Amino acid sequence: MAVTTPAIATNRFLPRSISYRSSLSLPSISTVHSRSLSLTPSPRLRLRFSSSSPTRLRLDASGPSGPAGPNGPSGGGGNGDEGGDGGDSNKRNREEAMLVLAEVGRGLETLPSDLAAAIKSGRIPGEIVKRFLELEKSPLGWLLQFGGFKERLLADDLFLTKVAIECGVGIFTKTAAELEKRRENFSKELDFVLADVIMALVADFMLVWLPAPTVSLKPPLALSAGPIAKFFYSCPDNAFQVALTGTSYSFLQRVGAILRNGSKLFAVGTGASLIGTGITNALINTRKAFDKDFAVGAEDVPVLSTSAAYGVYMAVSSNLRYQILAGIIEQRMLEPLLHNQKLALSALCFVVRTGNTFLGSLMWVDYARWVGVQRSRE
Template identity: 75%
Template sequence: MAFPSPMAASPSSSLSSSSSSSWSSLHHLRLLQLPNHASSRLSVLPFPRELPLSLPLRLRIPRPLLPALPLALARGEGGGGGGDNDDDDGNNGGGGGGDGDGDGDDGNAPDNRKAALFVLAQMGRKLETLPSDLAAAVEGGRVTGEIVRRFAEMEGSALLRWLLQFQGFRERLLADDLFLAKLAMECGVGVIAKTAAEYEKRRENFIKEIDIVIADVVMAIVADFMLVYLPAPTVSLQPPLATNAGHIANFFHNCPDNAFQIALAGRSFSLLQRLGAILRNGAKLFAVGTSASLIGTGVTNALIKARKAVDKEFDDEAEDIPIVSTSVAYGIYMAVSSNLRYQILAGVIEQRMLEPLLHNHKILLSALCFAVRTGNTFLGSLLWVDYARWIGVQKVQEES
């Protein structure tokens, strides 16, 4: 590169030309060839051609002006998952007590989405290979990468892979990998624990009140499954409700399935939403308890009539159980007592106390869950007998 000679352009001419020319003229540079005598003079200048490495060089490069971080994230996510986030905002905004929670979720949505997609890339899977509701939750940033990893691990089991096809089981298995074991525990010990509780309360009248015992056990078999299923913590995979949905529907849609569960995937629940979870599960358990009691008392009355037809002496000892009053009473009992006990058991004792301490010791954790659930089932049977006698749907048979 040749340097222009002092005679090529004088300072006065340069200043005058820069002041009179337009901005576009500055982009046109004229390179003039130096004469031979000028280049010979430049070669003997008293400074080295190479700078020493010890000489510090500082280059000041102006930093470009960027928008603020929230604005940059909003623009960056606008072409990808921004639509889903907007839906979540609207959904949470209509949920009454969930306005503040929706704002907190949106800040974590991009991070959750990137983490989940990174886990999928590590496993060599595409988003389309996931169930539709789980894929939509990944796009909306409503699940973490750990949830996606847990789903892939559960698919290795044939039984779990089959259960993961059902949305209700999928939400509960992803939130608690011991959910299926707890369900088996509850149904397995239900008959034994409730029969033992019936004997503890009735003692010498156990045989005389065997028809009532049978009704209670049959109701327990039908209800035990739902008592574990409904209050279990879940990963929310439900899509947002339509914009024209009512405020009540939006509110209960944003409530957790367990009032005491730990908020997963960066979500949070208000106190009003947690109270709403108790009311919603209570209404479901009232329907379950009433239906189970209708089945149990119906079966018991049928057994009583069959025994009366065979044994004439049994006619004076046994009485038909009032179906309607017993069914409604059992529905109320499940909506209040069973609802609170099982929500505290799943959300507080198991998820918040036992699992953090024994997360890496699954066998010991399962054993403690078994013991706690057995005790809870036995306690519930005792409370039901006292409650049924207190309201008059069951009577104590006196010794003859």
């Protein structure tokens, strides 16, 4: 009794099982010592390899066992907040994706290599895999063999609907906007109208394509790439798009998305304008040869200045409007509200995109006159 009382007092803060074990082992100290030596590596191995969660490591390390104490902080501190949550999210994504594949009897080897690699690395949650399997069975399945279409369709199953909306209504809304702004001068400025509509239609597809949210399936960038290339490579395609589970974008990366898309749209706008104004000038010169009255009022559209002006307009105005439209209005507002009502969602997207296209045409006419590439004819 005198022997066990100090043991109970000493261990009153320990769990009952540990205190009981200590009181029984007093008669044979050498046995306990040899047992503790033989069992010590096992918990250490469990702590190091059985879980990557820093929370679990800290709990185990703070236990009453002596050897685990120093091992816990030194082993768990390095992974702190930087990799712990991401590792858990990646593991969860991988498990969800594999479960979806198992339900339909599919394996990673049956998927495209880029999608399979993304699943292995835990970048793709189960809902994206489920969407891929649904798209694969649809009439649009053949588009999944093209990386750009696949990334956009996985992020938005109405992507092609939005392309059709943009290009389908483009010619009508842009012509209506030209008529609204030019009014009685519409017929006199028909060459300008034609140039505007042509270059706008050429650019319409890219205005939907470039700012569209995507599910990134890109492989890691080469280690030899420079810091600027690495930065822009890590930026999302849409500055406001929702990040998938296990993925996050910093404020600078989202700003980088605007800058990167702006540079691409500048090139697209300049190229589209060169084509549009080139065709328009050819038509004007052809008509001048046959219609002397038309030759008096018509003049060539300034190709280079108009192309540069349209490139700047696309990089700034169109870039920001379409980034906000696709990333905020459609993905963050309309999609959660009408997720299971695709027809209503498509109708609202039609209304919003039609209004945006009309607004863009009005803004272009004012901008073109402001920078001097077009003049009002009285």
